[in-house]
Amino acid sequence: MRKSQKTQIENFLHLLNRAHEEIKKAISSGKKDTALDLLAQCQDSAIQIGEMIEAIEGEGCATIPHLEHYCEVLYQIYNSIHQNQQLYVNQIYKRLRTSLTAIKNSVKTDIPIRTEAVFLPYKASMWDSLESVFKAADEDPSCDAYVIPIPYFDKNPDGTFKEEHYEGDLYPDDIPITSYKDYDFAERQPDLIFIHNPYDECNYVTSVHPFFYSKNLKQFTEKLVYIPYFILGEIDPENKAAIEGMKHFCTVPGVIYADKVIVQSEDMRKIYIDVLTEYGKGSKADRKYWEEKILGLGSPKVDKVLSTRKEDVEIPEEWKKIIEKEDGSFKKVIFYNTSVTALLEHEEKMLIKMRDVFRVFKENVEEVALLWRPHPLIQATIESMRPELWAEYRELVAEYKEEGWGIYDDTADLDRAIAVCDGYYGDLSSVVKLCQEANKMVMLQNIDMIIN
Numbered sequence: 001m002r003k004s005q006k007t008q009i010e011n012f013l014h015l016l017n018r019a020h021e022e023i024k025k026a027i028s029s030g031k032k033d034t035a036l037d038l039l040a041q042c043q044d045s046a047i048q049i050g051e052m053i054e055a056i057e058g059e060g061c062a063t064i065p066h067l068e069h070y071c072e073v074l075y076q077i078y079n080s081i082h083q084n085q086q087l088y089v090n091q092i093y094k095r096l097r098t099s100l101t102a103i104k105n106s107v108k109t110d111i112p113i114r115t116e117a118v119f120l121p122y123k124a125s126m127w128d129s130l131e132s133v134f135k136a137a138d139e140d141p142s143c144d145a146y147v148i149p150i151p152y153f154d155k156n157p158d159g160t161f162k163e164e165h166y167e168g169d170l171y172p173d174d175i176p177i178t179s180y181k182d183y184d185f186a187e188r189q190p191d192l193i194f195i196h197n198p199y200d201e202c203n204y205v206t207s208v209h210p211f212f213y214s215k216n217l218k219q220f221t222e223k224l225v226y227i228p229y230f231i232l233g234e235i236d237p238e239n240k241a242a243i244e245g246m247k248h249f250c251t252v253p254g255v256i257y258a259d260k261v262i263v264q265s266e267d268m269r270k271i272y273i274d275v276l277t278e279y280g281k282g283s284k285a286d287r288k289y290w291e292e293k294i295l296g297l298g299s300p301k302v303d304k305v306l307s308t309r310k311e312d313v314e315i316p317e318e319w320k321k322i323i324e325k326e327d328g329s330f331k332k333v334i335f336y337n338t339s340v341t342a343l344l345e346h347e348e349k350m351l352i353k354m355r356d357v358f359r360v361f362k363e364n365v366e367e368v369a370l371l372w373r374p375h376p377l378i379q380a381t382i383e384s385m386r387p388e389l390w391a392e393y394r395e396l397v398a399e400y401k402e403e404g405w406g407i408y409d410d411t412a413d414l415d416r417a418i419a420v421c422d423g424y425y426g427d428l429s430s431v432v433k434l435c436q437e438a439n440k441m442v443m444l445q446n447i448d449m450i451i452n
Contacts, residue, residue, distance in 0.1 A: 062110040124170035124412035132303035196229040198254025226258035269296030337426035370406040
């Protein structure tokens with residue numbers, strides 16, 4: 001039984017207790033009709049409680065016999081009053097109280113509370129930011145956990161929505177998926193809702209469906225939990241300049257509206273608390289509020305990376321053709337990551353750098369395999385914010401894929417790419433931190449360095 005359902009039953013029982021007080025008063029003052037009416041109402045309420053418990057817990061629930069006994073007590077008292085028998089008010093009140101106490105104790109001890117937890121990823125490639133939490137919830141026998149991928153939209157330059165995307169078919173086979181169309185949030189009122197997209201309407205490039213904005217989800221749950229889909233390089237809490245560059249991560253709607261926010265480390269927690277305390281000046285949210293809300297429990301993305309081993313992943317055949325040498329040994333695999341930020345900042349210069357990188361790796365293809373995995377939001381971002389750059393970028397992608405000497409990875413499985421690679425090369429991004437956690441060599445590209 002859900003906590004909210006059990007609370008509803010306990011509230012019903014509290015009302016019955018108050019009704020007993022009124023029955024006692026009515027009998028004492030000779031108002032027999034009032035007493036009879038109250039007893040009938042108690043009987044109807046007990047039946048309603050019993051039907052609710054049977055619907056949730058089944059007919060064999062230990063509380064049902066106590067409710068049946070209570071109804072029998074009500075019936076006997078009703079008949080005594082109706083037949084004008086001699087009444088002993090204190091004895092009647094004691095019988096009602098004793099029977100109701102047995103019901104209360106049974107509800108408390110015989111009906112366990114089940115938790116309903118809902119996970120709302122939007123891009124399958126970001127599922128690793130929630131996966132380990134979901135698996136822990138799913139393994140808890142007292143918890144019902146649901147993964148409900150939600151739709152999202154690309155945005156036009158003017159902020160209006162264009163294409164709708166839904167990636168519910170891209171999740172690992174061992175993750176049970178529930179359609180967002182089949183889950184009634186208003187009716188179910190889950191105990192916990194986990195999100196990893198914090199932006200609501202504030203993202204210029206994409207937006208989850210407005211129904212799933214954090215400020216709307218709060219009305220359907222007692223606890224909205226935000227876990228970032230990204231992981232940042234660790235920052236010294238005293239490094240003011242570095243903190244200035246990441247403040248925007250701390251003040252997004254998901255952080256503000258969530259009941260709990262889980263960040264990657266204790267240092268990052270301190271930074272969030274400092275930033276939010278300053279941000280919230282003049283509001284009711286003082287430092288203590290943020291200290292209770294922000295938890296430095298670590299990132300599930302790190303859990304996923306550390307649990308994904310190269311020998312356990314399934315490498316596609318087309319990848320093997322590129323990775324394997326003629327003698328059956330493997331080449332060194334370099335994970336090449338290109339970020340949205342670098343492309344927006346450097347535009348054409350970034351494309352020149354990428355072409356040069358491809359040239360160098362193509363010339364060394366006998367010894368090194370390049371695994372290019374661009375940020376999954378590059379297309380949506382460039383189309384929305386740099387539409388004049390999109391045609392050339394798309395041509396570069398098509399050329400790389402057509403030549404076939406390197407791997408192009410646009411799948412949802414980031415962790416497979418990290419497990420397969422021997423080292424990282426590319427832009428500064430959250431992937432750097434994950435590769436470091438996986439003990440992979442990391443090299444950052446210099447946009448100004450072109451190898452002749």
